[in-house]
Amino acid sequence: MNAIFHAICQYLSEPLPFMIWTTLAKSAGLLCVVLGMVSYTVYAERRVSSLMQDRLGPNRTGFPISVVGSWLGQKNWKDWSPILGGLGQPIADALKLLLKEDFTPAYVKKFYYWIAPGLGIAAAIIALAVIPFGSSIAGVPMVIANIDIGPLFIFAISSLGVYGIVLAGWSANSKYPFLGAIRSTSQLISYELALGLSVVPLFLIIGKLNLVEIVNYQVQNGWMILPGITAGKLPSLQQALCWIPVLISFLVFTIAMFAETNRLPFDLPEAETELVGGYHTEYSSMKFALFFLGEYTAMITGSSFIVTLFLGGWHCPFIPDGSQHWWWGLVNIGVFFTKVFAFLVFFIFIRWTLPRFRYDQLMKLGWIWLFEIALVNIFLTALIVAFVH
């Protein structure tokens, strides 16, 4: 028995099997973390929005913490249960959505109707594969696929997500989903350009298209939006000058990311007040939930992308990376997800603050402002990189 165990261990530590099982383990771990995060982002969205609107939001369904809260209340301490309770809400929501009747209307195009929800969420999850979510643990780099075209891969895959929306709108054979799908397509086309062009300055400065290398560059030279400071030394003249185009590209990229993930103020594909429910009007139960999850997963993918490109990825000043000790690797992962969560909260703040854009304003912003700004920004960066040393 011992010999068999030994042989398995031997086999698993050979290069190819080692790579395969670590990759599988990383994928499973990341998937669990991200899906857990998705459900709690939905919860955070509901709580934050309600607090902003002077309501309380779902505060009943969190059994353990509600009990602790009411116990504190009995002890004449501040009763936190209205604030903390409700943490079980995502579980209850998931159960409800799974057990609801899954209704397929008779007039839909069945095949496309069925694959559309999957496409949306699959694209968002696959794009996560190239994000370096930590430094390394015991020599294993914390990225699922360390490829040299990371950002291109993310752009390619995440824009596939629009197929989920388009197919849903078209196959539903109904006018409101169709309008939502059309809006979504045109919005994606308008903002994909700005999204892609706005990060080109970064690649000009860093000179690499590998996300792991991009994070390493930021570890050595400071985060892209905080140059030099985080690395503990003053930035060079070139870095200091490049800070301006980087800030512009951060701004443009963030705005385009909002549009890309169909969040307010750019949520025209859904636009509850205009289009009933938008592209997912005809969907029910778990198929609807998949769109919902896909949207939030896309949010997480987008935030991790922004964090990786501009906010230093897993790096935090004064915290060593995983080559020092394996638990520093875990801390780095924690830092990364903290940053991502902070950005998600920012997404939520914006959503409950701004009203929706009008359609022509949306197009004007995309084509006349963001696209041009991103384009000029590339030349500005190129000039700085070429002439200032």
Added chain:
Amino acid sequence: MAYQVPRPKLTFAEKIYLPTVLAGLRITLGHLWRMLRGKTHVCMQYPEEKWDSHLPEHYRGAPTLVSDEYGRTRCVACQLCEFICPPRAIRIKPGEIPTDDKFAKVEKYPEQFQIDMIRCIYCGLCEEVCPEQAIFLKKQYAITGTSRAVMMHQKAKLIEMGGIQQGVVNKWNEKK
């Protein structure tokens, strides 16, 4: 003639929109912060906190049958409420009071009196039409049940909910 809508002249800060975003964030985050510190008065936490002590006198809750000071159900089974009830929630089966009874001259009493609380719309017409002031809309509002039978309020339940109420109709009292 076409009317040209006057457009406001926007300043540069308004045109680039971002300061407005920050101003909006200041408002929403202010609300969030006041909420987190518990400074905002929020809506009532219903099952724990109730509005009951603040209900106005004219509040129309569930209809009930009241009894007079002798414990007699005031209803004389005239069936006016059954007749007026817009959703037809009331069903009355009148019965005759035996001649040797103390209240023999009342002549009729409701043998069965049922109000279908699934149908009732709490309009209060039954209370208004009742010549005997026998039916009142009390302040109970949480009328729930797990079956239709429970929601069908029978005479015993209605009397229990109504309790004793003294009113201006004293014509069945010998001494008044």
